[in-house]
Amino acid sequence: xxxxxxxxxxxxxxxxxxxxxxxxxxxxxxxxxxxxxxxxxxxxxxxxxxxxxxxxxxxxxxxxxxxxxxxxxxxxxxxxxxxxxxxxxxxxxxxxxxxxxxxxxxxxxxxxxxxxxxxxxxxxxxxxxxxxxxxxxxxxxxxxxxxxxxxxxxxxxxxxxxxxxxxxxxxxxxxxxxxxxxxxxxxxxxxxxxxxxxxxxxxxxxxxxxxxxxxxxxxxxxxxxxxxxxxxxxxxxxx
Amino acid sequence: xxxxxxxxxxxxxxxxxxxxxxxxxxxxxxxxxxxxxxxxxxxxxxxxxxxxxxxxxxxxxxxxxxxxxxxxxxxxxxxxxxxxxxxxxxxxxxxxxxxxxxxxxxxxxxxxxxxxxxxxxxxxxxxxxxxxxxxxxxxxxxxxxxxxxxxxxxxxxxxxxxxxxxxxxxxxxxxxxxxxxxxxxxxxxxxxxxxxxxxxxxxxxxxxxxxxxxxxxxxxxxxxxxxxxxxxxxxxxxx
DNA sequence: CTTTGAGGAATTGTTCAACAATCCAACGAT
DNA sequence: ATCGTTGGATTGTTGAACAATTCCTCAAAG
Numbered sequence: 001x002x003x004x005x006x007x008x009x010x011x012x013x014x015x016x017x018x019x020x021x022x023x024x025x026x027x028x029x030x031x032x033x034x035x036x037x038x039x040x041x042x043x044x045x046x047x048x049x050x051x052x053x054x055x056x057x058x059x060x061x062x063x064x065x066x067x068x069x070x071x072x073x074x075x076x077x078x079x080x081x082x083x084x085x086x087x088x089x090x091x092x093x094x095x096x097x098x099x100x101x102x103x104x105x106x107x108x109x110x111x112x113x114x115x116x117x118x119x120x121x122x123x124x125x126x127x128x129x130x131x132x133x134x135x136x137x138x139x140x141x142x143x144x145x146x147x148x149x150x151x152x153x154x155x156x157x158x159x160x161x162x163x164x165x166x167x168x169x170x171x172x173x174x175x176x177x178x179x180x181x182x183x184x185x186x187x188x189x190x191x192x193x194x195x196x197x198x199x200x201x202x203x204x205x206x207x208x209x210x211x212x213x214x215x216x217x218x219x220x221x222x223x224x225x226x227x228x229x230x231x232x233x234x235x236x237x238x239x
Numbered sequence: 240x241x242x243x244x245x246x247x248x249x250x251x252x253x254x255x256x257x258x259x260x261x262x263x264x265x266x267x268x269x270x271x272x273x274x275x276x277x278x279x280x281x282x283x284x285x286x287x288x289x290x291x292x293x294x295x296x297x298x299x300x301x302x303x304x305x306x307x308x309x310x311x312x313x314x315x316x317x318x319x320x321x322x323x324x325x326x327x328x329x330x331x332x333x334x335x336x337x338x339x340x341x342x343x344x345x346x347x348x349x350x351x352x353x354x355x356x357x358x359x360x361x362x363x364x365x366x367x368x369x370x371x372x373x374x375x376x377x378x379x380x381x382x383x384x385x386x387x388x389x390x391x392x393x394x395x396x397x398x399x400x401x402x403x404x405x406x407x408x409x410x411x412x413x414x415x416x417x418x419x420x421x422x423x424x425x426x427x428x429x430x431x432x433x434x435x436x437x438x439x440x441x442x443x444x445x446x447x448x449x450x451x452x453x454x455x456x457x458x459x460x461x462x463x464x465x466x467x468x469x470x471x472x473x474x475x476x477x478x
Numbered sequence: 479c480t481t482t483g484a485g486g487a488a489t490t491g492t493t494c495a496a497c498a499a500t501c502c503a504a505c506g507a508t
Numbered sequence: 509a510t511c512g513t514t515g516g517a518t519t520g521t522t523g524a525a526c527a528a529t530t531c532c533t534c535a536a537a538g
Contacts, residue, residue: 034330035492059518070493072311075520076318083322085409091270092500092519110407118353168349170324174413274521298489309522314491331490331529 035069039077042067047086047097048180050187054099058087084177086184100185105237109230111178113223115171116162120210121219124165129210132161136207139200151197156183158203162222186233199225274308278316281306286325286336287419289426293338297326323416325423339424344476348469350417352462354410355401359449360458363404368449371400375446378439390435395422397442401461425472438464 033041046052058078064071078095081087087095100108123129135158142150156179163175202225209218272280285291297317303310317334320326326334339347362368374397381389395418402414441464448457 061518071519072494073492075315079315079318080322083319091273093502094518107407107409110405111409111413114357114405114410115353118357166349166353168346170346170350170417171353174350178409300489310490311523312521332531333489 036073036076036080039063039067039069039073040080043077043081044086044180047081047184052097053187054097054185056097058095058097060095085181098181098184100181105230105233108178108182109226109233111174112159113226115166115175115178116159116226117219117223119163119166119171120206120222121215122166123210123213123215123218128161128165128167129207131164132158132207132210135161136200136203139203143197143200152183155199155203162206186237199229275312275315275319278302278306278308278312279319282316282320283325283419286320286423291336292426293336293424295336297334297336299334324420337420337423339420344469344472347417347420348465348472350413351398352465354405354414354417355398355465356458356462358402358405358410359445359461360454361405362449362452362454362457367400367404367406368446370403371397371446371449374400375439375442378435378442382436382439387435391422394435394438394442401445425476438468 043052052058060071060074060078064074067074078087078089082089082095086098088098089095124132135154138157139151139154142148142154159179160172160175163171202221206218206221206225209215209221282291282297291297299310299313299317303313306313317326317328321328321334325337327337328334363371374393377396378390378393381387381393398418399411399414402410441460445457445460445464448454448460
């Protein structure tokens, strides 16, 4: 019953001479993200890029000054990022970049096992499987180009494509958040060339099983992959 | 004061392999929840209680006045509830109590299938299974007392206990959020006496299978239960 | 009679300035 | 060296302000 889009006409343009110039760029963009949302985006970017390391402290005043926004707005962005577990709030002490502890690694992989294995067992449409295949090929290409950064991205695309087969917005966002958490914490590991290259074969096998319509085998492969990956992460980062 | 580098000291403190998380989480009750948090709690309560129906609008000023807090504080509470999908923000239009559409029902059950079935297949410790059993008995008792409200609570406890077997904080919170969503939307349905009573037998069977160590059978029963429940919800609420 | 457009009220988005509460580190007294 | 005290800094919260936007009403034009 809710009509999603309402045209934004009423271009009364009572404003001064300048007029459309500045608005022209945003003319088609019906929904401009709020300032708080843009701050959150910027922080997510910096977190994903490894510019903000786990444990680092973020002070409201500094960020507000730095980004040219109000402290309250920064606060809203903090709340959003905290709800995604990328930041943690210590009451009256400040917000810090999240850092995963020993149990958290297992925790994250438990979520992934639940979501990915369950999803993959049910298979997907040919289009959805094609998306998975595309991610696999993207990874191969990145490997051939020795592009580690691209390899990491391709791997995330692969797993996101897997979950997308379930066709659930909620699962998609959960998966995105989990991947963001991992990317934040495991950023150092991504520099290791051998780190992702070993997974290329797994992804290929899983994708092949999917294309063959053997969801059961695909799910078993995925489960084995996740278990192995978890063990690897535990080995790298001190338990 | 332009502070160019915000990468604070990450050196010593955060080590605490034990876990900084538990330190924060284990902050004893000496810490009083913030005002924003209390507002969020109050709203959650009213939502769960059915005092705020889906689609209802919440105005910042009214709530601020009503609860005796500042508008900004209400805003923070809104942000938190929105991140839990209990409220939705329409930019420049206001926040509304979330209402599930056609696809959302299937979406929610997709999440539950992924989490609950996956968790139950792996079984749990005797203590964890005992918690499941306790929820089952709680339901029986409520049924005997003709306490529909209690029946609904017991059912939620049952499913929460199931997920708790995974021992994952993240899965627990995801499950809590999903259950909160359902409780909000399906509140009207909970008045139906027959609605939950039919599930008592399912819960009993699932619990029995768990106690017998037959996780596979338990998971199959759970899957069948969820599918049936989804169909029932779709039947009740217009597709 | 329907459509169009121009106010105008109401609400949100955002900023700013202030104050209380809390934490932290340095300091001083015992 | 231990323990309390004292400042300084940062967060939590408030209140008021203003621009931007939406919604509603209503009169004018077709």
